[in-house]
Amino acid sequence: MLKLPSFDQLITEFDTVLRTLAAPATSARKHPDAALEEAELSDAEKSHAAGLMRVNHCGEVCAQALYQGQALTARDPAAREALKQAAQEEVEHLAWTERRLGELGSHRSVLNPLWYAGSFAMGVTAGVIGDKWNLGFLAETERQVTAHLESHLSQLPEQDAKSRAIVTQMAIDETSHAEQAVALGAAPLPLPVVQLMTATSKVMTSLSYRI
Template identity: 55%
Template sequence: MTTARVQTPLDHLLTEAQRALDTVFGNPAAARPNPAGDTPEVVLEPTETRHAAGLMRINHVGEVCAQGLYFGQAAVARDPATREHLLAAAQEETDHLSWCADRLRELGSRPSLFNPLWYAGSYTIGTLAGLRGDGWNLGFVVETERQVEAHLDEHLETLPPADQRSREILKVMKVDEARHADHAEHAGARKLPFPIPSVMALASKAMKTIAYRI
């Protein structure tokens, strides 16, 4: 009988490093089809194209941050069920990351130059949240996803009316984010105390301002 190999700390470190490299510099494949599918591409005005690209770059950064947050939380989660919940959510975020990257290419644009910084910061926050315990871990998921839902609503309203390809992607992302938050709540998430949600919102606003342009 073959005995399963026990993973060492070095194995875990290499796994986390590979995840970071794939997220920031790679082109992870989506497990689900792109929601834009057969939605026809429409020629946008130059100002509309720049605006749509800026919004989709923000959303791409959001998915880079989500990957860092979830992987950091999963790395220190105490309950195997919580870890599996986080990794399952991360897989759907990988879909979002891939779809946003596809759309940026279609718009003739690129991801944020600061993606390594966004990932590293989010991974650190996720690890610190996870060390507080699984209830706090899941609480960060809920607050993060609710804030993401809000900014997706804003983007759906402000995208150029003709940009239906971006809109189809964001609509599916919004449904997924709401489901992640609901599942985390049902799994025992703790409500984050003041001022953590406000600090998260301020950090998100700064990230969106920078990512829209760079």
């Protein structure tokens, strides 16, 4: 049976929203690009790298909201813990991409609050349906995010070692999250759901690259 959150828990969840959307993120791990030198990039290369990193940052905002909603409605303690662990690593990804955006002279997507709200609603819905579907949604999300990250590695300027190091480590983490969800009993999602997730992701990435 789904347990309704307490008032204190709701306050904590609201604090998570504010920290994700408004406060600078921090990383417990060393930034993947910390030891790398800044490359010489043309204005066009810098703009393209910034667009890709903005997409990645936006994706991490969505992940925070998604996992927050899923953990809030998860019934199984193991599933809830897996979601919270994944969310913590996504906070580090937020920190890495946010700092890189600043280094590239760019900004976060102004549409982040909109994406956060939509992703949170999707996460709550997945959790209400049931834990195996909740985990299945996590696994499929991470697979799609990994595919995006791998495509970005082929698009980033070859000499932009800093951005590439960040994206590479993010892809490793996302793959690990998907594998963990499967190990915990994730159910494969129906094809129409996967297709809807893919279509929604395309809209998000297209807009956040520019805005």
